[in-house]
Amino acid sequence: MKLIELDNVFKIYNEDMENEVRALNGVSLEIERGEFVAIIGASGSGKSTLMNILGCLDVPTYGDYYLNGKLVSEMEDRELSKIRNRDVGFIFQSFNLIQALSAYENVELPLIYQVIRGDKREEMTFEALEKVGIEDRAYHKPSEMSGGQQQRVAIARAISTRAPIIMADEPTGALDSKTGENVLEILHGLHKEGTTVILITHDTRIAATAERIIMISDGVIVQDCSREEAVL
Numbered sequence: 001m002k003l004i005e006l007d008n009v010f011k012i013y014n015e016d017m018e019n020e021v022r023a024l025n026g027v028s029l030e031i032e033r034g035e036f037v038a039i040i041g042a043s044g045s046g047k048s049t050l051m052n053i054l055g056c057l058d059v060p061t062y063g064d065y066y067l068n069g070k071l072v073s074e075m076e077d078r079e080l081s082k083i084r085n086r087d088v089g090f091i092f093q094s095f096n097l098i099q100a101l102s103a104y105e106n107v108e109l110p111l112i113y114q115v116i117r118g119d120k121r122e123e124m125t126f127e128a129l130e131k132v133g134i135e136d137r138a139y140h141k142p143s144e145m146s147g148g149q150q151q152r153v154a155i156a157r158a159i160s161t162r163a164p165i166i167m168a169d170e171p172t173g174a175l176d177s178k179t180g181e182n183v184l185e186i187l188h189g190l191h192k193e194g195t196t197v198i199l200i201t202h203d204t205r206i207a208a209t210a211e212r213i214i215m216i217s218d219g220v221i222v223q224d225c226s227r228e229e230a231v232l
Contacts, residue, residue, distance in 0.1 A: 001069045003165070003196060004031040004054060009063030011049050011219075023049040024060070025219035031198070033164070036191045038199045038210035040232070046219040048169055051200045055088050055167050056080050085113050089158030093170035095150045097142045103129065103153045104138040107160050114161065128160040129153075132186050148179035155186055159195075166190060169200040184209055204232040 011024040023046045031037055041047040052058035053065060056072060065072040067083065075083075084090075097106050107128050111121045129135040132152040142150050151171060158166055168187060172180030184206065191197045199210060207213050213230040215223035223230065 002030045002066070003033045003035075003068060004029070005064075005066040006030075006053075007064040007066075009053065009060045009065060011046075011053065011058070012061040015061065022219050024053070027063070027216075027219070027221055029214070029221065029224070031196065033196055034191075034194055036188070036197045036199070036211045037214060038201060038207035038212070039214045039216060040201055040204065040207040041216040042202055045216045047200050047202075047216050049219075050216065051167050051169055051198065054198060055090060056083050057090075085110055086161050087163055087165060089161065089163035089166045091151075091154050091158050091166065091168040091171045093173040095142070095147075095154045095174075097150055097153060097157075099142050102139045102141055103134060103145070103156070106142075106153055107156045110157060110161050124160055124162070128156040131159065131189075132156045146179075147175050148182065151175060151179070151183055152186070155183065159190065163195075165196045165198070167198045167200070170202070171199070172201075172203070172206060180206070208232060 006027055006029040009024055009027045010022065013021040013023060027050065039047045039050060049058065053060055059073065104125055108121060108125045111124055116124065126135060129138055132155050134149060134152040134156060137145055137149055142153070145153070166187065172183050175183065187197050187199065188209070199206070201207050208227060210227060212226055213223065214221055
């Protein structure tokens with residue numbers, strides 16, 4: 001059973017209108033457990049729309065999405081919320097940290113939503129902070145940290161629930177090259193531990209670090225192959 005299966009998926013905005021936009025135009029895709037996949041494309045290519053559907057943040061206009069063999073369109077809201085909170089960890093370019101909370105509190109938040117008891121929650125929060133090397137900034141707020149430190153906190157939040165899937169949308173986009181390399185090292189470390197990593201990027205150099213590269217253009221997959229076979 002595949003982890004992820006998309007079957008002829010469309011995402012259409014303003015359908016049948018003059019300004020209709022086909023963000024995804026008949027995408028079919030399979031991803032196995034434990035893969036490290038880069039989805040690459042220019043701005044407006046449909047790559048972020050694809051991630052939103054894969055992460056159950058959005059739904060297709062047409063077509064089917066199976067996650068762990070289950071048809072997502074038939075899932076109830078509670079099950080979808082559970083997937084977004086427990087099964088998928090999201091990392092965004094803009095960090096999306098809550099400014100009024102400390103690093104520790106940001107990382108702890110998804111565990112609170114899971115109603116994990118206090119002592120276990122503390123253990124899992126520090127485990128995530130330590131894994132990304134930011135435990136010494138646990139009680140600092142985002143405004144007191146550099147961009148790289150904030151992104152480490154965002155990664156820690158994504159992995160605090162021990163989610164089997166990490167989806168990272170331009171995770172190095174707001175960082176300098178050295179800090180971006182450190183973030184990629186963390187993602188590759190998670191992959192080595194068995195996490196499925198789906199990395200969204202416009203940067204061919206970043207995409208080239210993945211095992212498999214999927215190129216999307218105008219809502220259509222134009223290339224899907226191994227790193228060695230890819231034409232970037």
